[in-house]
Amino acid sequence: DGVLYSEVRRPCRVMLLVNPHSGKGQALSLFTGHVQRMLTEAGVPHTVVITERQNHARELAREADLSQWDALVIMSGDGLLFEVVNGLMEREDWESAIQTPLGILPGGSGNALAASIHYYSGSQPVSSEELLVSCGFLLCKGLVSRLDLVSVNMASSQRLFSFLSLAWGFVADVDIESEKYRHVGAARFTVGTLVRLASLRVYQGRLAYLPVDEPPSRAEVSPPLPASAFCSSLLCRPSKASSHQNTFHNSCNSNNAGKARRVDGPTPAPRGPADSLLAPLEQPVPGDWTVVAEEDFVLMLAMYQAHLGEDMLAAPGSAPDDGLIHLFYVKAGISRTALLRIFLAMEKGAHLATGCPYLVYVKVRALRLEPLSPKGVITVDGEAVDYGPVQAQVHGGLARLVSG
Ligand code: ADP
Ligand code: MG
Structure with a gap:
């Protein structure tokens, strides 16, 4: 129905942010129990980062070397993705940073975007673990669409x-x-x-x-990009793809995923397009x-x-x-x-x-x-x-x- 999807290769080098306190506090065990093996079998290399506090994900998104990551995926509720989106928009290079494909696995109590993604896929409504497995499967498929943001x-x-x-x-x-x-x-x-x-x-x-x-017509909303533009942002480097190694970091050694500088003081003003x-x-x-x-x-x-x-x-x-x-x-x-x-x-x-x-x-x-x-x-x-x-x-x- 006019949604722009583009067949791309699997996302690789996924930074997967897990909020251990979201929802019933089981996000990590839900991930290891239901999704991790699926990602491994699909050959999607991922680095798990456990968020340690509020705004940790925001700082990671703001400071990360994005050339290292093909997608940022969160396993939490919508609140953690909100942090990631705003962290990206606070960067000097927001215009390219916000092009990083974002993913979500329902691990919180408010999983509205995950439920929306499942709904867009045309599948019958499901909830809880079934929704998680569905979103894990869609993540393995790695199709990317554009996403509206509201300023x-x-x-x-x-x-x-x-x-x-x-x-x-x-x-x-x-x-x-x-x-x-x-x-x-x-x-x-x-x-x-x-x-x-x-x-x-x-x-x-x-x-x-x-x-x-x-x-509004498609042209007014967001000019379609050639499929190659999606591919280049998600393209698996052959050497990595063939020797994929899932790295798992627990909260003790989780910080290599983005130079996570603790930023105290006022949050930097978000940049972004003008509100015409x-x-x-x-x-x-x-x-x-x-x-x-x-x-x-x-x-x-x-x-x-x-x-x-x-x-x-x-x-x-x-x-x-x-x-x-x-x-x-x-x-x-x-x-x-x-x-x-x-x-x-x-x-x-x-x-x-x-x-x-x-x-x-x-x-x-x-x-x-x-x-x-x-x-x-x-x-x-x-x-x-x-x-x-x-x-x-x-x-x-x-x-x-x-x-x-
Ligand atoms: P839920 O749907 O359960 O509310 P969210 O993803 O919205 O789940 O997360 C709720 C909040 O938890 C977010 O605002 C996030 O900043 C915060 N958070 C993330 N990591 C931690 C942590 N380690 N300890 C406490 N709060 C955290
Ligand atoms: Mg929330």
Whole structure:
């Protein structure tokens, strides 16, 4: 359906970042139990690096000698890939660094991108270990597609790059409140949703967006690259490929994978392409934007991949590089029952078919949210960011994803 896939040789020299504390805290044993042999048999040399703390993966991505690696793969939840993406975008050579194929193996409690990749492959929905095995298999296949990134700008002039979602209100609250249920795995969102439903509240804010009438043409989104461009970034060096040696590093000697300098002090500002669609936050939105009349919401959810969680198919029409932000919002006034019905239907991506008049779905290329409620949560890829005015625009196909 227009997704640009390119048959390439297997990725080799994979840096595989494992977060030992993600999900139920079993990422490492899940990797050794379900994926490692598959990679070895497929001849995909990989170096396992155990992340030691928050932002370790970000520092590794920022400092790594990328000529050494053909793909950066994380075994964790979406949070660890968020670190890798932003680490790459903070580099002076961001433009080439962000072309490094990125992969994900579901090892966390929030495995939305992994579930999306499985979904894009056209396979029947699965979860838990079956999802892990599916993603391991797709990693061995080594097909690469482009991946949209969304540039998210905060009032503090902080800028982040996001591959999954921007959320405010109900979904963002559940995201953060459910962190304490991480030990139950993906079910944390179900528990969190039920808890939040019991204390349903309204969030005040102003929302505006730049609508897309029709999906932008491929040329507008991301010019297709000749297949050789993908190959050259993933090409197995014959000598390495024939004598592949999987190296396994535990936390005691894990740091040869990237000169992991501990960087204290402020995080360097991300670089990246200019946000040509955005006006400064203190100015009104451009004239061709739509300003939503309502100012009372239950949630705003901007998605650029299909899944919000393993069993939450929020944007079934999404493709990894469609150059679109799939914007959903729910207006205040919806009943608890109707909201619950939406979340239950989302498991199969059927929430729009519920015909709920409070649920709005529009495809956009940029958006601005100005929360008016004094307190609240905004999440980017499931991670809490500064609460306040925020605006974002999609950069079609800026990154690359090992997908199905
Ligand atoms: P989950 O889906 O379970 O939340 P994530 O991949 O989102 O999994 O990881 C959660 C957080 O764990 C990330 O923000 C990451 O920075 C942090 N992290 C990574 N390595 C470690 C570690 N060794 N100890 C503690 N936290 C870590
Ligand atoms: Mg997370």
